[in-house]
Amino acid sequence: MYPAVFISTLYAGLAEVLQSLQGILPEIAIAVTLLLVVLLDLFKIKEGALLSFITGAGVLAAALLLHTQGGAVPVAEEGLFHGMLKPDSLSVFLRSLFLLAALFSVWMSRGRVAGGVNISRLGEFHTLLLSLLLGAMLMSMTTHFLLIYMSIELVSISSYILTNFSFNRKSAEAGIKYLLFGAVASAVMLFGISLLYGFTGALDFASAPFHSSLLSLSIDSLPLLVAGFMALAGFLFKLSVVPFHVWAPDVYEGAPIPVAAFFSVVPKLAGLALLIRFVQYFHESSILFVSVDFNWQFILAVLAGLSMFIGNLAALWQDNAKRMLAYSSIAHTGFLLSGVLAYSSLGIKSVIFYASIYLLMNFAAFILVKILYGKTGNESIRSWSGLGKKAPYLGAAVVVVMIALTGLPPTAGFTAKLLVFTSLWEAYQLSGNAVLGYLLLAGVVNTVIALFYYLKIPYFMYFRTAGNEAVQETETTGLGEKVLLGILTGLLLLFFFKADWLLEEINLIDFIF
């Protein structure tokens, strides 16, 4: 019926798919959990505890699979599924962070009010959380434009809906804003990708055909730069780098607390993974990034500096804690970007260290917001006046977390900033590029600005006494949350005193530089 050659090709193809499937067992586990949650929801099983348990178990299973065989899968030279996926050590580390973040978010959405998540929709909530997670995991392991686009959209669409999960006016407004901005960003990125595809005829930016055709291209560098920047814009949007940041404050403010915490870390780090790979490959092939007539390092450094300044200066004026944390996360993006644009293995290492610490401290901050919100029914920092004296351990945790976010010793936030600054200094010393020196100074100055607003929370909690309004406890804090907060705070201190324990893990990652 069919020629034998075709059959054998089919077999070979199937064999590779089957072989490849073994490489993405963690993702399969997440997908299975996702389907299970959808099924439960279909049969009207709305038991919050059960849903949390199943989601948590799925995430844990994925983490287990990731670590028992994540690195051990024999990966073909070009990757899984004909080069679509590259589950390398960088992605293993980042996926572990994503799974950890998902676990924290699921943990935070337990309880009667569930941090603002509408409890009648917990089924959908967990489904969307898992699909977002799946998208982010795929984002972290691909260099293929098609899959990049698909995974970014998976993350984005889940995010648009999740933003709306408080089901109030503000939440809906934030959701629609996010959708509009996101759609435009995706369109721009897609256009950039299509241009790059047109230039090269290849979709994998890490592949040899892509490089060779870019290098042999006989056109002006301008269209190439425009295309590259458009593709980059999509990643920068996910990272919420200035000027692609305008969505962040509304979304963080409108979204339920566990969702905002998840947003502040996972899509951002997934975008960071893409950016790291993009920068690495383009830097390595010495096109686009060190093109003679165009200094990409300069552009990225300006964006990083702007993110720090605009994020921090805007955060100074916020009273809503979640909005403040949104601006603070924009500022932190500036630091993450600084490490990337140092173009060195030290830079990438420091970024990954920073990202890990950022995960810990941002989740700690959002848990604090949730606990304080539960105590006062209000997200306004002013409304938390006098709480520090009533709840001393909570107050102490606030101080540690805020100091970590500022980047002062003795917290790991300091070590993270120290490493990023070190990579900038080293890059400056090697290249003599003055913009790196200025970026270093900008980072240092921003630490002082940041202190001012991070201290605002302890300031109101300790220095001001509560007004006359009777504080009603809307939600009693579960013991679990306090334990999690304690663990996170402890880790922030531990990784200052023993930074090598974390860095040893990061050193296991193979870098291209």
Place this chain on the structure above:
Amino acid sequence: MTAYLLSFITFVPLLAALMLLFVPARLVSAGRWLALAATVLQVVFASILWFAFEKGAGFASSAGAGREAGVQFLEQADWFTLELGSLGKMSVQYLLGVDGLSVTMVWLAAFVMLIGVISSWNIRSNVKGYFLLYLLLSCSVVGCFVALDLFLFYLFFEFMLLPMYFLIGMWGGPRREYASIKFFLYTLFGSLFILVVMIGLYVSVIDPVATGIGAGLLEAGAVLPADISRMQVLISHGELSSGQLVHTFNMLHMMDVNNYIPGSLLSLSGGETVFGQPVRLMAFLALFIGFAIKLPAVPVHTWLPDAHVEAPTPISVVLAGILLKIGGYGLIRIGYSIFPEGAVHYAYLVAGIGVFSIIYGALNALAQHDLKKLIAYSSVSHMGYVLLGLAVLTPEGVSGALFQMFSHGLISPLLFLVAGVLYDRTHDRLIENYGGLAFKMPAYTVVVVIAFFASLGLPGFSGFIAEMLVFLGSFKGAAHYNLIPFWLVAVAALGLLLGAAYYLWTLQRMFFGKYFIRNAGMEAQMKDLQPREYLMMVPLVILIILFGVAPSLFLDTVNSAVSEFAGMVYQTGSANLKMLLR
């Protein structure tokens, strides 16, 4: 026991704080007694330290090719090492030690902290929280003086801000919130300059011993000075790959220019300039700004009057008595020791700022209505002498600067206690609201007179010796080294006159003449000194007089270190400067 003496002195308060954490808050006096016990222990052990300290051993440096010289009570342990790939390793050590420059400061810190605890006895609100923070402060202050690893120093230096912020902000006066945030932002701003230099230093400096051992060229435990020189030569010829280098925060290694990676920004041969200056000179300036804010020197002093006025009395005592000294000490230990060429090149700047602080602070003090603010500005003025003494780089000048820090560390607590006594009784510190207090409170007046006279530099008190040494040193320095002009020193001498003016005028307005108090309702409160107040003031008075009549108690301890330090800074500095400005 002496092996861990420094750790013990540093961490006793931390242990006490941990114990206090588990004491229920309703046992109010537990905090007081624990803090008292911890600080008494600190003073006892700091005294043992001073007695056991071998005088004449010189100053902590890496003289002798990478070997620690002059350091006593050395404690060294690896803290953590980060593998930074292409940059090599970053090694952070737990490195404590004292030399002649720091041993007296450790003792002063412990003693002032003890006086502070006694003065804190009448803190009424949230006692547990107060003493927890106080103990943390005590730990980090002492830590600053004993740390010889820059990372460790920076940890203590930064960590000090947090307890101070809360101590001023929660237990302070009416404008405490403004004062505490101003204090925090100013000092943090200063310390970030230090941070940038610290990053630059550890990127540039390597540990020859650890590098040699890591590369398999040396054997641990059998390292000779010759080996170290051999390693330094290897490094300077670039024979080791950058991945093998062990970058260090060890301040002693940073003081040896042979440990700098050739071509790195902070090496002598780097040749890079920033804003038209060699990077090393810029680094010195950055450190100078950072520590001048802490000291504080005009024009970055404006946080100090606010912080002092709003802080509760014991915190003012600690702030003036010991925290300001960390600025001066840091400048000596880090700025001057690591970048001696900056000290030579910018001597006129340091001295100029010092003299400006002396005069400007004194003029400001003359104009104050608030007694506490007057004392705060007199602190600014007195810290100016420290800068002047340091700048001239003569042994007399440097020991004058050190003695001024020590003596001011005894006198200013007494001054703030004196102001606190009045404030406790009437909640009013305005000078014009009092008159003729000598008739009502004779014992108090005696203490005030001693404090004021000691501070204005009357012979017989410690302040006199300090200021005399500074002037001797600066005149000699102006004549020999020609680093600063004569007229500058002459102008500084005006400060003595101004000091006498504001103190005597205050004395006349408040204590002499007809007895008078503006708020007549407070009449009943005007009692003379209480036993607790005697307890804190008498030891200070005794020590001020003791060190005034027998300054050798202090000078013998510091002399050899100071002369080695001054000689090293001037000679190495001049030589380095020639290399840099070729």
